[in-house]
Amino acid sequence: MEDNQIEEGEKHRDVEVAPALISVHPSQNSVAVAVGSDLRVHDLLGDGVVSLLDNSGAPSHKDSIRAIRYGANGKLFVSAGDDKVVKIWSAESWQCICTVSSEKRVSAVAISNDGQHVCFADKFGVVWVVDLHGIDGSQASVNKKAAPLLAHYCSIITSLEFSPDGQYVVSADRDFKIRVTIFPKKPLDGAHEIQSFCLGHTEFVSCLVFVITLDYPQGFLVSGSGDSTVRLWDITSGSLLDTCEVDAKAGHLESNGSDEGYSTVTGLCVVPDSTLIAAAIQRQVVSIKGENFIPTSLANSSSTGLLWMVTGVSNLPGFDFPSVSRVKVISGFNKSSPDCLEHEPLVLEDSDIPGGMKLLEKLQGSVKVEEKVFSAAAEAVKTAMCNLLIKKQYSSDKREYRKRTRNDKKIKQ
């Protein structure tokens, strides 16, 4: 009987659900959504049509995409995930300019501020760096090798960020750690000098973002975690400056079906005027015009006041749709208006979204998606995230059982 239980657990792991991801070009030239192995890009400047040029012929990604991101200067775009391939695209021509193979599945990506280095983290906790010097996108896709930069000891890295001044690379993991490492002049030799560790979270750290203010251009680090807090850090010393209990803040929005104690912070986004931070959390169901919407990913561009959200999953078991997604946009975060809180942030009607229905069709795959799918999707994302990041707690019975079945134990008498 117990064997069955274990087998079931194995089976569950086979159907891995990946949350939908969204990323917006720094000046909102385009928007990218990744659902499962599908990468969808909508151009907001031209006629909206973007076809990804990848000379390999086969689909760009063969398995779930786990990380997408635009470079700070808007020239590059990176996608990576479970198929152990990192694709670096030109964000103008949408030509794949570089393909990097990873030994393990990729969990996070980052692009240095000058666009010369791409970092990605794998499931073994190693962060790799790819040097892009000499690649300008004029030639066809090149294959590059990555060099190990740093490592968290066998902990899944959940998020990677470069500091605004480019001096540090920050990595967060499922062991509550945030490591701030000096980004070296020769990154291919590895980053050995650790500036600080930001310690304070009591569950996995899920997301990182920098806040830049006029008084503090180096920026503060903000992190979201499975312990349902958002914390503010000074990265040079690693000291904790502030903690925000998201549960308490979100209290007034809470739906009646609050069953669990924790709401995991899954996404963070800094509003351009840098006084507001948007946080996406699990459990909480934001009711928008009768639709249940739990964003799986957030994004915005530095130039506009729009906050883009997406929800959805790939490989949703029990439904006809192989992968579903829904895009929403919130406006009202316009910069330099301190009184913006007076008028509530507004969720745009589908037709008011830049790019309109055409964009939605491209990014969602279809305009209308059944509502009940999303509640199922939200549930699936939550389970997937828990399986991935929360440490398994075995009951003492089960632990004893596992010990008993260990085949290397000496038999007494």
Added chain:
Amino acid sequence: MLEKESNPTISKSTGLPRKRFYRARAHSNPLSDSHFPVPVSPFHVDFSLHYPQFFPSTGEVSHLKKIQFADIGCGFGGLLISLSTLFPETLMIGMELRDKVTEYVKERILALRVSNLGQYQNISVVRTNSMKYIPNYFEKGQLMKMFFLFPDPHFKEKNHRRRVISPHLLDEYAYVLGVGGIIYTITDVEELGDWMKSCLESHPMFEALAEEELEADPVVKLLSCATEEGQKVARNGGQTFQAVFRRIVPTS
């Protein structure tokens, strides 16, 4: 006291814990998820529990005196006990992943404190996975000496990432070691000895100690003879391979 005498795990003649009651498996998987409590940060470690004589007030975490020596994978604690009398004013801690072994060292230190009044107050032990949680225990540049004596060799290439000395983990050791701090490694496995030496040599934040510095350092002599593992090697007439390196400021 009476209670202790009836306790079979404590030897009646020496008052020390008896090793046979603390047998543990020789190896422990450092990669598995840890289910023991881990301090959130170095400021959350209550030192009054570890060093009651140095930190008399319970509860309030005082940081006047900091731990300076760490024995990573301290095993049965032989090195800590030798170092304790050699550096009576220096706080040191042993870190061990195996629960039973940690219990043994804890009992051993307590028994030594009872039988040698005023001594052995500067050593303690924690059960933790030092490969994962070193930054949770020590602040940047806090340590002056780190010991890695007879670590698990992990021969298979697949398992090399479980080795306690590895290029990436050295970054973390360089973080907790102050400039000038010394890392001591020793093993009886030639292959591992070469590995540890090459890892340290190719790391930009470590440099090897000169021969005469090794001669002058009283701690170097303890490496091969103070620990249980070292004594076992000596008994069997085995060879040992040591690498002693200093933390330096990287030249860039």
